[in-house]
Amino acid sequence: MSSVQSESGNEERGLNPADVQNVRFTRASMMRPGYVDTEVDRVMSRVAEELARHIAEKAALRDEVRALRAHVEGLPVHEAPSDQAVRILSSAQQTADAYVAEAEEFSRQMTSEARTVYEEELRQARETAGAIIQSAQEAAARMTPAGADVPGRSVEELEEQVAYLKAFGSAVRVQLRSYLEALITDVESEWGKADPAALPQGPPRPPAQRSNRDGQPGGATAFSDNTVAQPAEEDVPATAVSHSAV
Amino acid sequence: MDIPAMRANFAKAAATGDEAPLYFYSHLFLSHPETRAMFPVSMAHQRDRLFSALGEVVARVDDLDALVPILQQLGRDHRKFGTLAAHYPAVGASLLATLEHFDDQWSPELAKDWTEAYTLVAEVMVAAADEAAEQPAWWDADVVGHEVRAIDVAVLQLRPRARYDYLAGQSLSLETEVRPRLWRYYSPANAPRPDGLMEIHVKARDGGPVSSALVRRVGVGDVVRLGPPVGHIALHDDSDRDLLLVAGGMGLAPLKALVDQVARRGPARRVDLFVGARNEDHHYDRAALQRLEQENPWLTVTLAVSEDKISSLEQGDVGDVVMRHGPWLSREVFVAGPGPMVDDTVARLREHGVPPQRIHSEVFAPSRPGPSLDGEVTE
CATH class of the missing domain: 1.10.490.10 (Globins)
Structure with missing residues (x-):
């Protein structure tokens, strides 16, 4: 069923992670399909990882046992490593670092290239689809006789009206909002002018917008020399125009 | 000495x-x-x-x-x-x-x-x-949901095994056993919930060992480790100003958490959320945001695309789109996303007249392995 090192005669050696990684299952026949490949692959790679972890743990435990035994026998546990040992480990570490960096760089290149290709294909597919839909609509329009009127208002007319009402609604909402925002800003600034001492010192503890708890007598006079209309009139048309298309 | x-x-x-x-x-x-x-x-x-x-x-x-x-x-x-x-x-x-x-x-x-x-x-x-x-030194959390939303984006649902306290908008460091000893920062996209579930948005960075693993290798049933929460995007209790939230890319997560907090804890306020992405495919959380908008009348969500000419969404850089709406002078503003997007948006809002102390921003770049000595999470 599989090709685990059965032919090579090293049964002495335990199963290692590479063996698990290298297992290849025979394809199931067309008539009797097997497991989903990706699921099997995932399990196998987890098994390999788990095995690697156990091997590492075993090594760590063996070290610990050795250290404890040395301790019991009264031998020094930690002796300062020699410069030579430090050098050897350092260069081993550098080698490992270089491999990891190389792998990451390779993966970075591969994924970014794959992504570029993917996005380009997708973009082209979208454009093609758009063109097909457009030509289909044109064809449909040609097939429908121009004068075939439905009694009452046509669907197109209704759609047009709906669109108009939507645009009108959103324009009104935008105008109203602009006006309210300007009003709030103005109230805030006039409130500060009328009674600067009431303004918080330094950075902010802004007045709560909708609560009246900060309202004070000076507020009314400040409000009467009203500048609210100005920003509102300036702001509204500009924003409204950019929105009426919604 | x-x-x-x-x-x-x-x-x-x-x-x-x-x-x-x-x-x-x-x-x-x-x-x-x-x-x-x-x-x-x-x-x-x-x-x-x-x-x-x-x-x-x-x-x-x-x-x-x-x-x-x-x-x-x-x-x-x-x-x-x-x-x-x-x-x-x-x-x-x-x-x-x-x-x-x-x-x-x-x-x-x-x-x-x-x-x-x-x-x-x-x-x-x-x-x-x-x-x-x-406090625990770290929290084990089960991955109870893993949904790939785009070619390189996944949304994970995590359930910490012990109580995990954090504030909406904060980040946390995360380690997966697939990439041992590499901690990366992510921001939950929801406020704390009674059932402890956390939603994490992950984009696989090209060549990024942790993010790629979280998107492509980690799945339901796996366990991740969480470090204590850090970070500074947060709503302050002493204000009920209306909010303007501007997100670019993965900066959406902490801002979505703020929306969630308003929904769960109030105070009642109007919230406008703008989300910018390069094209429609990059709006990986669109359906969830639309659902949120339908459920909450105080929330307006606007999606923008900057490099997608045939999209029906709003066109342009998200900062530009924000300025087309407005005015925003009375708002408390939160901006999160890639560096250039944050800089651009903040500059426009200042020019627009929003007081600087009411603009809060956080740059979302590929996170570095640990916070710097000054406590900054991202580069």
């Missing part, structure tokens, strides 16, 4: 570039092999960070008021790496050996000063770690 002499000595080691940290870690691992498992396979970034951190400590050593909080934070943060009080002397011995190795004029006085200084640093860090001991 002869601080100038210590600085001169440290400068000699630092001048060797990679050599001194390499020596330090090799020395540490050879004399205490059990510490090796606390570090990732590749030590390249680790070495950079060790000496820059040490350098900052040395630079601030005569300003204890500034140094102590930094060391306390470092001490607390090291708990998640499995650091124990017993590891500190081991590190100290290897540090001294390293400083000695790279200095021809090493003297018993220097050895004594460094021992004293290191003991002090270690004591502060250990004490801070001990104070935090009633």
Whole structure:
């Protein structure tokens, strides 16, 4: 069923992670399909990882046992490593670092290239689809006789009206909002002018917008020399125009 | 303590570039092999960070008021790496050996000063770690949902096994057993929930070992580790100003958490959320946002695309789109996303007249392995 090192005669050696990684299952026949490949692959790679972890743990435990035994026998546990040992480990570490960096760089290149290709294909597919839909609509329009009127208002007319009402609604909402925002800003600034001492010192503890708890007598006079209309009139048309298309 | 002499000595080691940290870690691992498992396979970034951190400590050593909080934070943060009080002397011995190795004029006085200084640093860090001991060093969390939303984006649902307290808008560090000892920062996209579930948005960075693994290898049933929450995007209780939230790319997560907080805890306020992406495919959370908008009449969500000419969404950079709506003068503003997008949006809003103290921003870049000494999470 599989090709685990059965032919090579090293049964002495335990199963290692590479063996698990290298297992290849025979394809199931067309008539009797097997497991989903990706699921099997995932399990196998987890098994390999788990095995690697156990091997590492075993090594760590063996070290610990050795250290404890040395301790019991009264031998020094930690002796300062020699410069030579430090050098050897350092260069081993550098080698490992270089491999990891190389792998990451390779993966970075591969994924970014794959992504570029993917996005380009997708973009082209979208454009093609758009063109097909457009030509289909044109064809449909040609097939429908121009004068075939439905009694009452046509669907197109209704759609047009709906669109108009939507645009009108959103324009009104935008105008109203602009006006309210300007009003709030103005109230805030006039409130500060009328009674600067009431303004918080330094950075902010802004007045709560909708609560009246900060309202004070000076507020009314400040409000009467009203500048609210100005920003509102300036702001509204500009924003409204950019929105009426919604 | 002869601080100038210590600085001169440290400068000699630092001048060797990679050599001194390499020596330090090799020395540490050879004399205490059990510490090796606390570090990732590749030590390249680790070495950079060790000496820059040490350098900052040395630079601030005569300003204890500034140094102590930094060391306390470092001490607390090291708990998640499995650091124990017993590891500190081991590190100290290897540090001294390293400083000695790279200095021809090493003297018993220097050895004594460094021992004293290191003991002090270690004591502060250990004490801070001990104070935090009633909190877990890390939290195990089960992956209970994993949904790939775009070619390189996944939305994960995590359920911590123990109570995990955080604020909407904060970030947390996360480690997966698939990439041991590599911690990366992510922001939950929801406010704390009674059932503890957390939604995490992950974009696989090209060549990024952790993010790619979270998107493509981790699945339901896996376990991840969480570090304590950090970060500064947060709603303050003393204001009920209406909100303007502007997100670019993965900056959506913390802002979505703010929306969630308004929905769960109030106070009632109007919220406008703008989300920018390159094209429609990059709006990986569109359906969820539309659902939120339908459920909450106070919420308006506007999606924008900057490089998708045939999309029916709003066209343009998200900062540009924000300015087409508005005005926003009375709003409390939160901006999160990639650096250029954040800078652009903040500049436009200032020009528009929003007071700077009401604009809060956070740059979402590929996160670095740990917060810097100043507590910044992202680069």
